[in-house]
Amino acid sequence: MNKFSNKSIEELGFYVYSLVDPRDGKIFYIGKGCGNRVFQHCEAALQGDEVSLKLNLIREIISLGLQVEHYILRHKLSEKEAFQIESVLIDFLTYPKFNTEQILTNIVSGHHQWDEGIKTVDEINAIYDCERIKINNNEHLLLVSLNRSFDDAKAQGVYQRINIYEKTRQYWAIAKSRAAEIDYVLGVYHGIVRSVIKVDSYDWTFYDEEKKVRFNKERCCFHGTLIADSPYLNKDVSDYPFGSGGAIRYIP
Numbered sequence: 001m002n003k004f005s006n007k008s009i010e011e012l013g014f015y016v017y018s019l020v021d022p023r024d025g026k027i028f029y030i031g032k033g034c035g036n037r038v039f040q041h042c043e044a045a046l047q048g049d050e051v052s053l054k055l056n057l058i059r060e061i062i063s064l065g066l067q068v069e070h071y072i073l074r075h076k077l078s079e080k081e082a083f084q085i086e087s088v089l090i091d092f093l094t095y096p097k098f099n100t101e102q103i104l105t106n107i108v109s110g111h112h113q114w115d116e117g118i119k120t121v122d123e124i125n126a127i128y129d130c131e132r133i134k135i136n137n138n139e140h141l142l143l144v145s146l147n148r149s150f151d152d153a154k155a156q157g158v159y160q161r162i163n164i165y166e167k168t169r170q171y172w173a174i175a176k177s178r179a180a181e182i183d184y185v186l187g188v189y190h191g192i193v194r195s196v197i198k199v200d201s202y203d204w205t206f207y208d209e210e211k212k213v214r215f216n217k218e219r220c221c222f223h224g225t226l227i228a229d230s231p232y233l234n235k236d237v238s239d240y241p242f243g244s245g246g247a248i249r250y251i252p
Contacts, residue, residue, distance in 0.1 A: 001070075002043070003036045014082040015075035016089065021057065022066050028105050029054050030073075030089045032082040038070050054105035091117040094153060126192050126234045133193065133235035135251055140181045141232070143188050143249040144172055145242055150189040158208045165226045168195045171208065171219035172248055182250075184232065185222050191238045196230035197222060 004012065017038040019029040031037065044050065045058035061068055074085050093103050095118045119127070135141065149159040149167040161167040168187035179202050187195035204218040227233070242249050 002039050009035050012072070012075045014077040014079050016073045016077070016082050016085045018071045018073055018089075019054075019058075020069035020071060021061060022069050023061070023064075026103065027093065028057055028103065030086055030093065030104060030106060032086040038072065042068055052105070057105060087117070127190075130192060130234050130236045132239060133232060133237050136231070139183045141251040142172070142174065142178075142182045142185045143193075143237060143240060143242070143251065144168060144185060145247040146187045146189040146194060150187075150194065158213045164195045165197065168197050168226075169223065170221035171205065171215065172222075173215075173217065174220050174248055176204070176218075176220075178250060179220055182222075184227075184230070185224070186232055186237070188237055188242075191236060193232050193235045193237055196227045196232050197224045198227050200224040 012034065014032065014034050015038075016030070016032045018027045019031075019038075019041060020026065021028050029041065031041075041054060042058055042062070045055045046062070048055075058068055073089070074082075077085070090104065090106055093099060094106075146167055149155045149161055152160075155161070158171070159167075164187065168185055182199055182202075185197040185199060186193045187197075199222050201223045203221055203223075205221055206215055206218055207213065208215075240249050240251055
């Protein structure tokens with residue numbers, strides 16, 4: 001089957017669907033749409049030459065004389081409801097604590113995945129019940145954005161780090177004249193302080209540790225101690241926003 005009848009399309013409304021590999025019964029794609037959207041991926045794989053994980057897998061299945069299995073997971077939805085259900089399913093099937101394998105070939109994350117997606121109870125409390133940060137007298141802080149490194153499932157290239165200490169301490173494009181002033185480096189993810197390093201020393205580098213990336217100017221790497229009971233931890237720093245596209249902020 002490669003299309004619905006007009007009658008079926010009228011009854012379906014917006015829907016959420018999955019594509020399943022018949023060889024192992026695993027879902028490899030979650031989508032939403034209306035009309036014959038669910039069938040269009042196979043059409044694209046057969047008729048086009050675009051390369052992607054999803055399309056390559058579909059071509060592999062078809063080359064073996066098999067057919068991709070299509071499932072309608074929920075239908076008679078509004079477009080908004082379809083967005084929400086799609087997001088929940090993508091979030092659930094890609095959450096690293098629940099799934100040790102990369103199951104889906106979806107490139108785009110679920111709708112509003114960070115705002116409303118899966119979180120631990122500690123993360124919920126940190127987001128909705130955290131206090132605004134209060135700066136201790138005479139302490140100089142450097143806020144650094146962890147938005148590209150905090151989520152291990154999404155971090156790529158130089159932003160892939162083994163732990164929160166490594167994510168927080170390097171490689172920051174700061175003024176050399178300011179480095180010696182900094183007492184603490186605060187790792188910030190979506191406006192909340194997630195890590196605090198008490199600085200002991202620092203050095204400079206043009207390269208990442210594996211020498212695979214050369215920065216256009218020297219970056220600062222801090223050395224120190226991760227402070228698990230810092231009064232700055234899990235505090236709201238929305239009063240100190242990063243500049244447009246920026247990844248650092250000095251306080252004061």
